[in-house]
Amino acid sequence: MIDILISDPTLRDGNHAVSHQLSAKQVAIYCEAANKAKVPIVEVGHGNGLGASSLQVGIALESDKVLLETARKNLSNSKLGIHVIPGFATIKRDLQLAIDIGVDVIRVASHCSEADITQRHISYAREKGKEVYGVLMMSHMVSATLLVEEAKKMELYGAEGIIIMDSAGAYLPNSVTEKISALTSSLNIPVGFHAHNNLGLAIANSITALEAGATILDGTARGFGAGAGNAQLEVLVAVLNKLGYNTNIDFYKILDASEIAELEIMQNIPVIKSESIVSGLAGVFSGFSKQVKRLAKEFNVDQRDIYFALGEKKVVAGQEDIIIEVVMEILKKDKHE
Amino acid sequence: MIDILISDPTLRDGNHAVSHQLSAKQVAIYCEAANKAKVPIVEVGHGNGLGASSLQVGIALESDKVLLETARKNLSNSKLGIHVIPGFATIKRDLQLAIDIGVDVIRVASHCSEADITQRHISYAREKGKEVYGVLMMSHMVSATLLVEEAKKMELYGAEGIIIMDSAGAYLPNSVTEKISALTSSLNIPVGFHAHNNLGLAIANSITALEAGATILDGTARGFGAGAGNAQLEVLVAVLNKLGYNTNIDFYKILDASEIAELEIMQNIPVIKSESIVSGLAGVFSGFSKQVKRLAKEFNVDQRDIYFALGEKKVVAGQEDIIIEVVMEILKKDKHE
Numbered sequence: 001m002i003d004i005l006i007s008d009p010t011l012r013d014g015n016h017a018v019s020h021q022l023s024a025k026q027v028a029i030y031c032e033a034a035n036k037a038k039v040p041i042v043e044v045g046h047g048n049g050l051g052a053s054s055l056q057v058g059i060a061l062e063s064d065k066v067l068l069e070t071a072r073k074n075l076s077n078s079k080l081g082i083h084v085i086p087g088f089a090t091i092k093r094d095l096q097l098a099i100d101i102g103v104d105v106i107r108v109a110s111h112c113s114e115a116d117i118t119q120r121h122i123s124y125a126r127e128k129g130k131e132v133y134g135v136l137m138m139s140h141m142v143s144a145t146l147l148v149e150e151a152k153k154m155e156l157y158g159a160e161g162i163i164i165m166d167s168a169g170a171y172l173p174n175s176v177t178e179k180i181s182a183l184t185s186s187l188n189i190p191v192g193f194h195a196h197n198n199l200g201l202a203i204a205n206s207i208t209a210l211e212a213g214a215t216i217l218d219g220t221a222r223g224f225g226a227g228a229g230n231a232q233l234e235v236l237v238a239v240l241n242k243l244g245y246n247t248n249i250d251f252y253k254i255l256d257a258s259e260i261a262e263l264e265i266m267q268n269i270p271v272i273k274s275e276s277i278v279s280g281l282a283g284v285f286s287g288f289s290k291q292v293k294r295l296a297k298e299f300n301v302d303q304r305d306i307y308f309a310l311g312e313k314k315v316v317a318g319q320e321d322i323i324i325e326v327v328m329e330i331l332k333k334d335k336h337e
Numbered sequence: 338m339i340d341i342l343i344s345d346p347t348l349r350d351g352n353h354a355v356s357h358q359l360s361a362k363q364v365a366i367y368c369e370a371a372n373k374a375k376v377p378i379v380e381v382g383h384g385n386g387l388g389a390s391s392l393q394v395g396i397a398l399e400s401d402k403v404l405l406e407t408a409r410k411n412l413s414n415s416k417l418g419i420h421v422i423p424g425f426a427t428i429k430r431d432l433q434l435a436i437d438i439g440v441d442v443i444r445v446a447s448h449c450s451e452a453d454i455t456q457r458h459i460s461y462a463r464e465k466g467k468e469v470y471g472v473l474m475m476s477h478m479v480s481a482t483l484l485v486e487e488a489k490k491m492e493l494y495g496a497e498g499i500i501i502m503d504s505a506g507a508y509l510p511n512s513v514t515e516k517i518s519a520l521t522s523s524l525n526i527p528v529g530f531h532a533h534n535n536l537g538l539a540i541a542n543s544i545t546a547l548e549a550g551a552t553i554l555d556g557t558a559r560g561f562g563a564g565a566g567n568a569q570l571e572v573l574v575a576v577l578n579k580l581g582y583n584t585n586i587d588f589y590k591i592l593d594a595s596e597i598a599e600l601e602i603m604q605n606i607p608v609i610k611s612e613s614i615v616s617g618l619a620g621v622f623s624g625f626s627k628q629v630k631r632l633a634k635e636f637n638v639d640q641r642d643i644y645f646a647l648g649e650k651k652v653v654a655g656q657e658d659i660i661i662e663v664v665m666e667i668l669k670k671d672k673h674e
Contacts, residue, residue: 173544255614
């Protein structure tokens with residue numbers, strides 16, 4: 001029986017779904033439930049991770065300090081994890097604070113082609129004796145060869161495992177197999193997959209990742225997370241049990257935890273709406289949603305055309321200026337047709 | 338490019354989700370939208386199909402006559418389909434009525450081991466010159482060998498294609514491959530798959546069916562259907578397009594249709610709750626839900642234990658008496674522990 005390490009970012013990726021308004025009370029309630037179910041790692045924080053609360057990506061209701069201290073108090077079976085994007089999270093101010101509060105697992109993340117920026121954070125966290133993973137976001141955007149190169153950098157910096165994220169929910173199973181196989185055959189550390197459900201394939205892609213050699217998976221209660229949501233944790237546990245993998249999670253208690261999450265922390269259970277399907281197909285990060293909607297309305301352009309044009313340009317978070325450019329191009333094209 | 342025939346039971350399987358209360362107006366609105374998207378077949382009726390409106394399985398808001406006449410008026414690109422279970426649907430009263438109204442596609446369904454009961458209905462519909470399919474429900478319950486035997490009977494009766502249903506949402510992809518491969522290699526007619534999403538695998542299982550040789554798939558707007566819902570049609574079309582299959586469905590217009598369905602006909606978009614996961618794992622039909630809930634509460638027994646015990650007994654629709662038996666066994670066992 002193969003052991004699979006499950007990390008649960010309900011209280012981090014799910015924070016995206018409520019504009020980072022999860023309260024300390026909600027964090028306490030879900031941590032208690034996940035801890036009872038013996039979820040190995042519970043990840044907590046602002047949707048964009050440690051130190052990210054800002055006007056630019058959204059002010060969180062609670063400070064990192066409050067979120068992490070609350071989680072720390074309520075986790076004993078489960079390890080406390082954080083998501084750390086250098087640029088948002090500084091070492092001195094943010095990482096040190098999290099270490100002082102007693103975080104167990106530190107995942108240092110970058111865009112899939114920018115592993116370089118993770119070196120100092122990974123090294124620092126390792127020096128402090130923490131369990132450290134490297135995370136490559138928007139991993140569908142680069143080839144398997146490039147992904148392996150970036151992952152190898154993180155391994156060299158000291159990462160004890162690499163997780164690739166399907167941040168846009170763009171993967172089909174065959175691409176999961178290609179990327180994960182390339183990583184598992186090139187690295188000496190465990191490999192993981194973080195799915196999104198834009199194309200209804202979060203559970204299937206997660207299984208496919210395991211079949212290709214991954215041993216780490218992310219999942220959230222009821223799929224609570226950005227856009228169309230994540231791999232639904234309690235479904236994932238059910239399917240992994242049925243397939244004969246070992247997660248060490250108590251099945252009835254994770255079902256209970258998902259019900260508590262639905263009642264206590266979620267405004268809506270994620271469903272797959274048209275916009276998620278289109279952004280997933282186009283491979284565009286869901287964070288562009290508000291601006292795409294606004295500009296589509298303002299200029300009377302089909303927002304689906306905007307997403308596909310953005311996908312062709314391979315835009316990434318931070319390149320929001322390109323949206324207006326794309327809208328102008330569509331208008332020009334419509335005029336000529 | 339392989340052509341895939343899509344049948345859309347939003348207005349039939351979805352009727353389960355609203356206790357068969359879809360109105361003529363709602364049928365008209367969705368038919369118009371699906372017709373614009375050029376969905377090949379739109380299936381309409383009571384959740385349990387033609388002639389099923391009854392105290393036992395639920396009285397429909399509208400008669401079959403009204404449902405079918407309304408759909409007929411609003412479908413020109415799309416064919417009008419019906420689901421016919423002998424026992425509910427008689428030939429003289431029900432099937433003849435549907436034929437008189439001008440139904441195009443007749444799917445005659447039975448439990449996976451009871452194809453015998455479909456002979457007269459299939460033959461009659463063929464004699465009347467209709468496009469006729471055989472449907473095997475709860476198909477996870479029998480071996481591939483038995484399933485092939487039953488499907489061959491339907492082929493012999495005159496069915497022009499066989500659809501197997503994952504009525505309990507119990508399939509994992511490897512079982513889909515096994516069953517569909519066995520059918521496609523043994524039959525001379527097309528094979529199809531009707532998925533449910535209890536284990537989050539409706540889209541994945543549908544793709545897997547195609548890879549094993551199926552060429553017919555069912556999907557519904559937003560997954561609208563019994564329990565955890567069906568394969569989400571607009572997601573299915575997106576994924577099939579991306580994989581290079583041809584559905585002949587207009588992608589933007591099926592996205593529009595799904596939004597219209599969400600606004601006009603659905604009370605809730607299906608999500609995967611604990612009960613669906615457990616009934617899917619146990620392989621038990623979701624129609625038992627109300628009685629399981631009631632008895633679990635009355636006798637203070639965990640309803641999850643009831644589902645797993647029912648699964649072990651391989652109960653099928655109509656065997657509701659066994660639920661109380663199972664509850665008594667659990668109580669007896671608890672007492673001795």
